[in-house]
Amino acid sequence: MTTQLTAGAPSTPGAWRTSRSRGLAVACAVAAALAAAWPWAAGQFVLHLAILACINIVIVNGLSLIDRCGQLSFGHSAPVALGAYGSVLFSSALGVGTVTAAALSLVAGALVAGVLGWVILRLRGVYFVLVTFAFAELVRLVLLDAGSITGGANGIAGIPPLSIGGFAFDTRERFYALALALAIASVGFMVWLFSRPLGRAMTAVAANPALAESTGLSVLRLQIVAYIAGSVLASVGGVLTARYIGFISPESFATGASVAFITMLVIGGRKSLYGPMLGALVLTPLPEFFRGAVQTQHIFYGAALILILRFLPGGIAGVLNIKAAWRSAK
């Protein structure tokens, strides 16, 4: 360190640290690119898990967006279900292409979120949590009871793959490219949004709603915007789920799914923009390791959640941050 200090301007400690951290960033980017490319070489099973992880990244980013504006949704499976059913039903009812149907389902999802949000975002804390839970149950029961349209408990099978201009995403290799692109885009969108005044206003609303309101920020309007954007992200995940699995039923969007999304958000880290990604990457493949213990896997989940909440309130992203802080302090 002393030699660095006595050397010329280009190698001051600050510059040295900057060049080292730039090297670290490049190394991280290369590692991430390799990790993202690895599923293509690792066979169908890994590809399958990677696709599911990418879909979950998009959905949990949507949940995180709503959470970052100060409201926790306990019914995030509802916009996922609306996206999934919407894209399939629009295409069969209107005879439009899969992409048009997907776009229509996202618009419909945004409208539902806007109207619902305008009503329920006046509620705070646990009341909002309960209402979102009730709405998700309502959506599930309607899907279950409207059998003539939705196929009821049998669901809808044989959903054709997504195709853009004649190019069908009908293999895992192709679909992974799409899911990966959307997952990266959703993380990029979050990073972009929360560096903009709109995202910062949402952060202010989450940090102190009464104070944000008294600085001229309308808490209700900002939360409606966040709720619509977060629900649309969830609906994108729903479209992908329907088009990838090829089968949807109301049970795919039960309370367990909403709990899983919250678990991913919390374990990944609520405070970090990368938390949803980390949570989805860690928790999506996890059930595969508990295959032999299907009965007990929820016990492991519950125990993991309790331990994380107790000892790592910042989640996985919090651990990485602590390490980064420790490194830079050294």
Place this chain on the structure above:
Amino acid sequence: MSAFLLEVDGLSKHFGGLAAVKDLSFQVSRGEIVGLIGPNGAGKTTAFNTISGVLPPTQGRVLLDGRDITGRRPSSIVSAGLARTFQSTTTFAEETVATNIEHALLSRIKGSAPQRLMRRTHGLLVPSDVASEVDRILEIVNMQAWRDVPAGTLAYGLQKKLGIAIGLATKPAMLLMDEPAAGLNHEECNELTRLLRKLQKEYGLTLLLVEHHMAIVMEICERIVVLVHGEKIAEGSPAQIRANPAVVQAYLGAPDYAHA
């Protein structure tokens, strides 16, 4: 331009059968410092919350510069030019002092999404001016030294001062202050008095103080409105208020009550 900046006209607020504020009327002129005082439970805070839009009034109107702002959302009232501070320390505790001010500037940044959402029409900032506006506001309240300190770690008095700075950042025509002196020590009270005078003299700000601290109210306010049991019992200069028997009785208690 209206004759008065703020007109409160027949304002009432009932909670069920309880009338917390009854038919309250008063006016505040441009550049004036007015105090709203009264014993505990007199309805000061209810009046404050009704004027600032936190509670919808049961009856009556609130006019800001002649425009009716009754029943509008707090954010909309702030955008119209009437900002407020809080009684307790209210900051974005995990953020630095500078970021606190930046948050308070968000609805003023020209062309930004929050600004378009809030449709604010005055006091707009171009994005490149945000940093200098933060510096300007920190200078007004003399808090440049704490610029990069997390707000939650500041001493109580400084957090209250940051609350005033956040209110100033919205570029209000008028600032409503909820017990600005509560919890401050003697020296901090003196500094608060100087700051409020400066805001009035140098920045032409109109102030309405809801305050318990009699010394400050008597020293700084040009006019005082006294509230007892939700009703205005007196209004006048500090000297008139001090000499008013009804006010003295309300504050010291009538003999009947004292013996009860």
